[in-house]
Amino acid sequence: MAISQVVIPAVAAFLISALLGPVIIPVLTRLKMDQTERALGVKSHLAKAGTPTMGGIMILIAAAAAALFYIPAYPRIGPVLFLTVAFGLIGFLDDYLKVVKKRSDGLIAWQKLLLQIAVTAVFYVYMSQSGISLALRVPFTHGSTIDIGFLAVPLLFVAVIGTVNGTNFTDGVDGLASSVTVVVAFFFVISSLLLEAGVEPLAAAMAGALMGFLVHNAHPARVFMGDTGSLALGGFVAGCAYMMNMPLYIVIVGLIYLIEVLSVMMQVTYFKATHGKRIFKMAPIHHHFELCGWSETRVVTNFTVVTVLLSLLAVLAL
Numbered sequence: 001m002a003i004s005q006v007v008i009p010a011v012a013a014f015l016i017s018a019l020l021g022p023v024i025i026p027v028l029t030r031l032k033m034d035q036t037e038r039a040l041g042v043k044s045h046l047a048k049a050g051t052p053t054m055g056g057i058m059i060l061i062a063a064a065a066a067a068l069f070y071i072p073a074y075p076r077i078g079p080v081l082f083l084t085v086a087f088g089l090i091g092f093l094d095d096y097l098k099v100v101k102k103r104s105d106g107l108i109a110w111q112k113l114l115l116q117i118a119v120t121a122v123f124y125v126y127m128s129q130s131g132i133s134l135a136l137r138v139p140f141t142h143g144s145t146i147d148i149g150f151l152a153v154p155l156l157f158v159a160v161i162g163t164v165n166g167t168n169f170t171d172g173v174d175g176l177a178s179s180v181t182v183v184v185a186f187f188f189v190i191s192s193l194l195l196e197a198g199v200e201p202l203a204a205a206m207a208g209a210l211m212g213f214l215v216h217n218a219h220p221a222r223v224f225m226g227d228t229g230s231l232a233l234g235g236f237v238a239g240c241a242y243m244m245n246m247p248l249y250i251v252i253v254g255l256i257y258l259i260e261v262l263s264v265m266m267q268v269t270y271f272k273a274t275h276g277k278r279i280f281k282m283a284p285i286h287h288h289f290e291l292c293g294w295s296e297t298r299v300v301t302n303f304t305v306v307t308v309l310l311s312l313l314a315v316l317a318l
Contacts (some may be wrong), residue, residue, distance in 0.1 A: 005074075006189055009066040009201045010208035015085050017062035017212025025216060025223045027051035032099070051221060054095045056212065056229020060088045061235075062209035063202065070201035077202045079126050080239035084206075084218045086119040087164055088232030095226040106227070113161075119235075124153065127242065137245045139317035141251065145245060159247040163236030166257025169264055169284045171230035174219035174294045176286060179255050179304040181233045182210045187253050187311040188240040194318060197244040206236055219296045252314040260284040 029052050064081060071077050093115075094106035107115070127134065134152035135145040148155065171177035185207035192200035213229075216222045225233075237254060241247045251258060264284035270279050280288040286299050294302075 005070065005145075006193070006204040007206035009070065013062040013066035013205040013208030014212040015208075016065055017209045019057050020058045020061060020212075021223070022215040022218060024055065024058055024311045025052055026222065028054055038061065047296040051224060053099060053224040053226035054092065054228050055223035056088060056091060056227075056232055057216065057226035058216075058223075059206075059209045059213050059229050060085060060232055062212060063205045066205035067202040074190065074198045074201055076198045076243045079123060079130075080199055080202055080236065080243055081117065082126075083123050083235035083239035084232050085235075085237035086122070087116070088228055090115045090119065091168075091227030091229065091231035095228050116161050116164060117157065120157050123160065123239070124156055127156075132243070133245060134242075135245055136150050136248050139248060140312070143318070155247065156242065159241070159250060160235075161252060162261065163238040163241075163250055163257060164231050166254060166261045167234035168227060168230040168239065169260040170257055170286070171225060171227075172284060173216055173286050173290070174215050174221040174301050175296075176213050176300045176303060177230055177233060178210045178217050179300050180307045181237065182207050182214070183304060183307040183311050184237055184253050185210065187314060188237075188244075190315055191244060191246065191249075191318060192240075194315075195244055199240050199243050202236075203240055219300070249313075249314050249317070252317065253307065253311050255310050256307055260286065263288070265272070 064085065067077055067081060071081075088252065090107075090112065097103045098106040106112075108129060126132075133145075133147075134156065135147045136152075137143065137145050167177055167181065170180060185203050188203035189200045189207065190204060192198065210267035213225065217225065235258075237250065237257075238247070241250050261284075263280060264283045266279055270277060281291040282288055286303065287303075289299050
């Protein structure tokens with residue numbers, strides 16, 4: 001059984017994603033879908049200018065193609081896939097405005113937030129109409145859950161949108177968001193199998209798609225996922241967590257995402273409060289480590305190892 005619901009979608013998605021590279025990367029290059037690096041950013045990243053972005057399309061195609069076949073038998077895949085693709089489309093629009101329309105900031109902040117709220121609202125409506133509980137599985141309580149009543153709704157919006165922006169901030173070093181989320185995806189595969197939650201085919205497909213993408217995205221990257229990929233990954237993580245009543249576990253397995261968001265919030269708040277002083281050399285925090293002398297490969301390795309250890313801890317917390 002595990003072969004058909006886990007190994008097959010993982011291998012299929014890996015092959016699709018890896019093989020799409022030689023097809024999609026030249027197309028993105030010809031269409032001048034090039035990454036623009038900030039002059040005030042990490043100086044070593046200036047050499048990346050011109051590398052095609054929007055490669056998240058490869059991840060979305062591979063994961064969706066490998067998982068769609070399983071939806072009739074595993075209906076909970078549907079809403080997770082919706083959240084993944086919908087946030088991917090928001091990211092695609094943002095990338096399109098940045099790269100094609102040359103609008104440096106892409107979507108204005110309020111436009112992006114409004115779209116994210118709308119997608120999350122659709123997800124919530126589906127859950128409520130389908131009778132899917134918003135009860136929270138509490139880590140280290142042997143499967144105990146708590147019902148926080150009406151507070152579960154605002155928590156859902158905070159958890160989904162926060163996770164999406166966390167994965168977005170994590171995407172800034174070759175292979176970082178991909179590597180961290182591969183580990184998180186495998187955690188959801190294991191959790192879904194143990195809890196019989198029914199999302200393991202999509203989680204396995206996402207893990208495979210990301211590994212296939214890493215063939216082209218590992219340092220030095222030949223393509224970046226862009227917001228198309230990074231926002232989609234957040235939708236995937238949040239969707240899987242909610243289908244298993246596990247949003248609290250995002251804090252454990254997705255601690256890197258949380259730290260990346262908090263580092264930006266702390267940096268901006270402190271900068272404004274002190275009229276120009278900084279806590280970190282640069283935010284998000286992965287850039288701080290780069291400016292401390294860490295190579296991109298070292299950043300990715302350490303952040304991924306931390307996620308592996310946290311995921312093992314989260315498995316024990318089931």
